[in-house]
Every structure is written in C-alpha cells, then in structure tokens.
Amino acid sequence: MRYISTRGVAPDVRFTGALLAGLASDGGLYVPRVWPRFSSDQLQRLVGCSYAEVATTVMRPFVHEDISDEVLRDVVQRAYGVFEHPDVAPLRPLGENRWCLELFHGPTLAFKDIALQLIGQLFDHALQSRKQRTTILGATSGDTGSAAIAGCRGRDALDIFILHPHGRVSAVQRRQMTTVQDRNVHNIALQGTFDDCQRLVKALFSDPACRNDLQLSSINSINWARVMAQIVYYFVAALALGAPRTPVSFAVPTGNFGNIFAGYIAHQMGLPIAQLVLATNKNNILKRMMDTGEYRVAAVHSTLSPSMDIQVASNFERLLFDVAGQDATVVNAAMASLQSCGSFRIPNSLMREIRALFSAHSTTDAQTTAVICDVYQRTGVLLDPHTAVGFDAAAQVGHDDTPMVILGTAHPAKFPQSVQEATGVFPSLPAHLSDLHQREEHYVVLPDEVGVVESFIRSHVRGCDTIQV
Numbered sequence: 001m002r003y004i005s006t007r008g009v010a011p012d013v014r015f016t017g018a019l020l021a022g023l024a025s026d027g028g029l030y031v032p033r034v035w036p037r038f039s040s041d042q043l044q045r046l047v048g049c050s051y052a053e054v055a056t057t058v059m060r061p062f063v064h065e066d067i068s069d070e071v072l073r074d075v076v077q078r079a080y081g082v083f084e085h086p087d088v089a090p091l092r093p094l095g096e097n098r099w100c101l102e103l104f105h106g107p108t109l110a111f112k113d114i115a116l117q118l119i120g121q122l123f124d125h126a127l128q129s130r131k132q133r134t135t136i137l138g139a140t141s142g143d144t145g146s147a148a149i150a151g152c153r154g155r156d157a158l159d160i161f162i163l164h165p166h167g168r169v170s171a172v173q174r175r176q177m178t179t180v181q182d183r184n185v186h187n188i189a190l191q192g193t194f195d196d197c198q199r200l201v202k203a204l205f206s207d208p209a210c211r212n213d214l215q216l217s218s219i220n221s222i223n224w225a226r227v228m229a230q231i232v233y234y235f236v237a238a239l240a241l242g243a244p245r246t247p248v249s250f251a252v253p254t255g256n257f258g259n260i261f262a263g264y265i266a267h268q269m270g271l272p273i274a275q276l277v278l279a280t281n282k283n284n285i286l287k288r289m290m291d292t293g294e295y296r297v298a299a300v301h302s303t304l305s306p307s308m309d310i311q312v313a314s315n316f317e318r319l320l321f322d323v324a325g326q327d328a329t330v331v332n333a334a335m336a337s338l339q340s341c342g343s344f345r346i347p348n349s350l351m352r353e354i355r356a357l358f359s360a361h362s363t364t365d366a367q368t369t370a371v372i373c374d375v376y377q378r379t380g381v382l383l384d385p386h387t388a389v390g391f392d393a394a395a396q397v398g399h400d401d402t403p404m405v406i407l408g409t410a411h412p413a414k415f416p417q418s419v420q421e422a423t424g425v426f427p428s429l430p431a432h433l434s435d436l437h438q439r440e441e442h443y444v445v446l447p448d449e450v451g452v453v454e455s456f457i458r459s460h461v462r463g464c465d466t467i468q469v
C-alpha cells in the first residue's frame with residue numbers, strides 16, 4: 001500500500017514512512033492511495049471472531065508490505081491484551097435498537113487508548129528494526145497526554161516528554177500521567193497555560209538542531225496509524241449486530257474528526273454503514289459545515305465535554321481529499337482560504353456526497369446533563385458527557401430503521417463531577433485505578449522558557465547517537 005499526501009506534493013511512502021513522519025513534508029496528511037475492499041463473504045467469515053482477529057484482518061492490507069502477519073498479530077495481542085474487558089470494546093444495550101460501544105476499557109479510560117496502545121507498539125517495532133530511537137514530545141490539556149504515556153511507557157526505542165500546564169489539569173488527569181514509573185517517561189509541569197505548553201513544543205519542533213539531535217516526533221491525532229487502529233471497532237460492532245446482512249449506523253462524539261473518519265473508511269472498505277452521525281458540543285464547526293457547506297472557524301468554548309472543545313477539525317482534510325476524488329488542488333485551495341480568511345466553501349457536488357452518509361447535531365451543556373440523567377433513570381447506565389453528546393445526536397437525527405451504535409469515548413469516572421451533578425451518583429474508578437490517589441508521582445515543574453525545557457530534555461533522553469532518518 002502506498003500513502004499519498006492530501007496536498008499532492010510530498011513523495012508517496014509506505015506504511016512505516018507514514019507512521020514515523022506523522023505529517024507529510026508538504027504539510028498534508030497521509031492517506032492510502034486506494035481503500036482495500038472486503039466482500040460480503042469475507043465479512044461473513046469475520047462474524048464471531050475476537051477483537052484481535054478482526055483487528056489483524058482489517059489492518060493487514062494497510063501494513064503488510066512493512067509488517068509480517070506474525071508481527072502484526074503479536075503487536076495486536078500486546079496492545080489489546082492490557083484492556084480490562086475480555087472483548088476489548090464490548091457493546092452495551094441502551095434501549096430499543098441502541099447500543100453503546102464501550103471504547104474506554106484501556107489503561108486511561110478513554111477511546112484514545114485503542115489507537116495509542118497500538119501505535120506505541122508499532123513505533124517501537126519500526127524503530128528497532130531500523131536501529132533508530134525517537135523522542136516523543138507533546139503538550140496536553142489533560143487527556144491525550146496520559147493515553148500517549150500509557151502507549152509509550154517501557155518501550156526501548158522511545159523516550160516520551162509530556163508538558164502539561166502546572167496546576168491546571170485535574171488531579172485524576174495529572175496522576176494518570178505522573179504515577180507512571182518507567183524511566184522513559186518524563187512529565188513536565190510548565191508554569192503557564194496549555195497554550196504556553198503548545199507554543200513551547202512548537203518552538204522545539206521548529207528548531208532544526210533540537211529536532212535532529214533529539215529525533216523529535218509526535219503521535220498526534222493526524223498520524224495515519226491512529227486513524228487505522230480506529231477502523232477496527234466499527235467492524236467489530238457492526239459484525240456483532242448483523243452485518244454484513246443488515247446495515248448498522250454509528251453516532252460519534254467528534255472533535256478532530258479522527259474517530260468518525262475511521263467510520264467513513266470502514267464504509268469505503270465495504271462495511272454496510274447506513275448513517276454516520278456527527279455529534280458535536282457547542283464547538284460545532286462541523287455541524288455548521290453540514291448545514292451551510294461552509295467550514296468557518298469560530299472561537300473555542302469550554303464545555304462539559306472538553307475533549308471535543310476544538311474548532312479546527314484537522315482530519316476533515318482527509319475526507320475532503322477523498323470525496324474530491326483525491327484531487328489535491330481542492331484541498332490546497334481550501335487550506336489557502338482557511339489561512340487567509342478563516343473559512344472555505346465546499347462545492348455542492350461534494351456536499352451532496354458527504355450528506356449522503358453523514359448527519360450532524362450540536363448539543364448544549366444543559367442537554368448533555370439532561371441526557372446523562374435520562375439515560376441513567378431509564379437504563380441504570382452512567383454515560384460520560386462526551387458519550388452523552390453522541391447519544392443525544394443519535395436521538396435527534398439518527399434514522400430509526402437500523403441498529404444505532406453510540407461510540408462510548410470515555411469512562412464516566414473520567415468526568416465524575418459532571419456525572420454526579422446530572423445523576424447524584426459519583427462514578428467510581430475501576431479496580432485497576434482505585435489506588436491512583438495513593439501512588440507516588442514523578443514530575444518536574446519548569447518555567448515557561450524554551451531553553452530550560454530544552455536542556456531538561458537533552459539531559460534526560462537516553463542515547464540518541466545511532467539514529468539517522
């Protein structure tokens with residue numbers, strides 16, 4: 001499989017190239033040149049298979065030139081063996097023809113574990129076979145940092161440094177990062193805001209000496225491998241609910257468009273998906289885009305579902321490229337317009353194609369709380385605020401004639417205050433995290449100064465001398 005850039009300039013690469021680069025050199029995102037297709041018979045044979053078996057079959061065509069079946073099976077086993085639930089992502093009924101696909105049984109209780117557990121393994125494998133090492137550097141406002149750390153801890157070829165704003169993340173979020181003991185994990189509490197953390201990380205990435213000496217890399221949400229890992233659970237859920245004989249629909253709490261784009265790919269690969277419901281909170285750029293055909297950036301609002309408080313949905317670029325028939329000129333024109341005036345228009349012919357599969361809804365905080373309360377009273381299930389936004393969108397714009405799967409993107413115990421306010425019930429942490437507040441923490445507090453952070457990183461990376469990309 002060759003991977004091409006959505007901006008049309010960077011040379012094409014194989015899987016490992018896309019994995020290690022993240023962003024393409026022309027600023028675009030990597031996508032496979034063609035979507036692998038599964039026939040109805042091939043899908044039928046996957047019915048009843050385990051998560052790991054489906055994962056290996058679905059991902060094989062994307063990676064097979066670089067990763068043998070044996071290694072892929074091994075990597076998948078190790079990535080998903082750590083999940084608390086034997087099914088990895090179980091389906092829980094939520095009423096008539098509705099299910100929650102629980103994607104939050106990984107080490108940090110959110111769906112990002114599904115991609116980051118795998119990507120940590122894949123990075124380690126790719127780097128070890130090239131006899132290279134890398135330094136993963138990132139900033140977090142709370143959630144992604146812990147999932148990235150959980151995916152990279154203990155990996156020989158990786159060191160990971162995560163900056164969080166000192167005193168501005170919740171105790172649970174901080175402890176999920178700082179109580180990890182492995183010596184390749186480094187937490188920096190920066191004396192500043194999340195924006196300061198991001199600015200500092202950007203400065204280090206754009207300093208060529210620093211970038212090269214440290215072999216800096218990131219595993220952010222535009223990395224192709226993260227999207228790929230997420231395709232799997234659409235297959236798992238649909239096959240459990242009657243596919244390929246019956247189509248299934250999905251409602252997806254959406255921020256960066258990575259999760260729901262994986263659903264689009266599953267559809268392109270032959271999985272019968274009737275409808276993809278794009279669920280947003282008050283940060284509803286994608287809902288407005290669906291209504292008007294115009295993608296226009298607005299101010300970011302804080303909501304009860306903070307992991308969706310995003311205005312620029314980076315992965316949308318991949319959808320635009322695909323519905324435009326892989327025409328990079330369409331993407332380049334859109335991105336130039338976004339840069340110069342904060343918006344772009346999507347041609348009507350492309351909007352028709354997008355609207356044929358996607359519907360969108362935007363949910364306020366008040367509605368989110370009402371949904372958490374209502375679902376709890378009717379079913380006894382506690383939803384986290386992100387999943388509740390998905391549930392509301394399914395109820396408002398979902399078609400009734402197909403089974404509807406709401407993607408459960410976070411465990412309720414990850415957002416206990418909101419859940420308690422809505423239901424009166426305080427959701428407790430699962431057993432493997434119940435002693436989180438007693439564990440020993442490791443982190444340094446550093447001032448918001450590039451030089452200081454850079455020297456800290458330089459003095460803590462393990463030998464970087466053998467590398468040459």
Ligand SMILES: *Cc1c(COP(=O)(O)O)cnc(C)c1O
Pocket residue numbers: 110111112143221253254255256257258259260307308386409410
């Ligand atoms: C990241 C995240 C989302 C948004 O996912 P995208 O792939 O960015 O659309 C939704 N819910 C939770 C809990 C998340 O952590």
